[in-house]
Amino acid sequence: MVVFAILWLPIHLFLLFIYFVDSSGPQDVLAAVFVLCTGLAYFNSCVNPIIYNRTSKDFRDAFRSAVGCPKRVRVDGDAATPLQPGRTAAAGITAVDGTNLAAEDPQCVDGKIQLEN
Numbered sequence: 620m621v622v623f624a625i626l627w628l629p630i631h632l633f634l635l636f637i638y639f640v641d642s643s644g645p646q647d648v649l650a651a652v653f654v655l656c657t658g659l660a661y662f663n664s665c666v667n668p669i670i671y672n673r674t675s676k677d678f679r680d681a682f683r684s685a686v687g688c689p690k691r692v693r694v695d696g697d698a699a700t701p702l703q704p705g706r707t708a709a710a711g712i713t714a715v716d717g718t719n720l721a722a723e724d725p726q727c728v729d730g731k732i733q734l735e736n
Contacts, residue, residue, distance in 0.1 A: 622670060626663040630656040 633656045636642075642649060671678040 622666060623663055626659045626666075630660045632656075 633652060637649070668682075672682070
């Protein structure tokens with residue numbers, strides 16, 4: 620919410636300035652300020668997915684589902700512990716959507732996901 624206010628405030632202040640103050644000044648300066656303020660407002664749309672990803676587990680889960688990324692499992696020593704219980708298979712590691720990660724993932728060795736550190 621704070622980022623939204625910071626990035627949208629300049630364009631609103633600029634538009635109020637243009638409306639209430641005589642804007643017969645240097646047009647090139649006004650055009651440059653308008654482009655800068657509009658760019659900040661558009662930049663808000665760029666940072667929203669990053670903010671949502673950092674703050675909302677529901678957003679991360681919905682994004683993975685929409686893009687088709689299966690959930691990964693964690694490997695603790697020799698035992699594979701799935702992120703959601705009951706989703707490991709004897710032949711390999713199975714993601715939440717039923718995908719056999721051992722068959723499709725080059726990081727999967729001997730039925731265990733090798734996590735990058």
